[in-house]
Amino acid sequence: MSEDTPGFALQAISFDDLQGWKDDDPSSLFEAMEACRRQVIDIKPYRTGSLGLTAQDLLPLLEAARSENISSAADARTFFQSHCRPFRIRRIDGNPGFVTxxxxxxxxxxxxxxxxxxFPFYRRPEDLIDLDEGNRPVGLPDSYAFGRLTSDGxxxxxxxxxxxxxxxxxxxxxxxxxMSKVDVFFVHVQGAARLRYPHGRVGRITYAAKAGHPFSAIGKLLIERGEIERSEISMQTIRRWLGDHP
Structure with a gap:
């Protein structure tokens, strides 16, 4: 959390306090949890978030979910009620929260x-590597999480x-x-997309890595240049400007 982010507190509640829980069907979460487990084990652990949870903290739940035989919504709810505890996140200052x-x-x-x-979507190239304090070149800022591996370093x-x-x-x-370079750019920003091919097939892509350079917010740049008023900035107005200024 940054200094500009309001503090929050966790308030333990019961599953009965969750509106709609008794009618919910969380069965579809098990496929997602297995995908998360494979990501943590086989690819790369998630970074610790502002709540302090690590990928290792999640593994017992993900492993338990893998061994469950879920055949109904009731089975799925029973699993979560046995393995999890709900909390309400509330702002310390008492103001309403904002969820995106x-x-x-x-x-x-x-x-x-x-x-x-x-205009192509690229998969991660082999010479793009993760950086940490053990391999970061001298002079490359700490903000760079990725770099290029060459024969010279x-x-x-x-x-x-x-x-x-x-x-x-x-x-x-x-x-x-x-067809659109603007579409490719916004998929990069969003981090995922569904790809619809001419004959109806649908594929999905999601974030794999980035070149590592600091992100330049195009909306901020357009405001600074006086191209779009701050009060009017949005994805739609940015798209319109890019369409008018290819």
Whole structure:
């Protein structure tokens, strides 16, 4: 949490205090928890969040869920009531909290490039590596979580402009091609998307890594340049501006 973030407290409550819990069907969570377990074990543990929970803290629950035979909504609720305890998160200053939502934009794509589908989504390249205090090059800021492994050592990865101009092209990293460079940009910002192919097939992509350079908020830049009023800034107005200024 930053100094600008209001403090919060955790208040233990019962499952009976959860509105709609008795009618809920949390069965679909088990597939997601297994995906989380594989991520933690086989790929990369999640970073500790502001509540202080680590990936290791989650593993007992994820392992227990893996061994359960869930055949109904009641079974799923019983599992969570046996293994979990609900808490209400409330602000210490007494003001209402603010909750944001996550969504997956749906983007029209093609499996092969042509004159219409020209802008690629890339998978993570092999020379992009995670950085920590053990391998971070001298002079590369702590904010860089990723770097490029070369025969001469580790360096900063090429930035968005270099990638847009073809740095990753020809390496077989393309997942699909989109019609709009703006769509690709907003999927990068959002972190996930559903890809709809011409014949109706739908795929899904999600965040794997980034080049590591500091994020430049395009909305902030447009406000500073006087292109969009601060009171009018939104995804829609940014998209409109980009469409008018390709």
């Amino acid at each position: 939502a996550f969504y997956e934009p749906e983007i029209m794509v093609s499996a092969v490039p042509d004159d219409e589908y020209r 580790i360096e900063a990865y090429p930035d968005r402009r270099a990638i847009d101009e073809g740095f990753l092209a020809g390496r077989g990293l393309e997942i699909a091609w989109a």
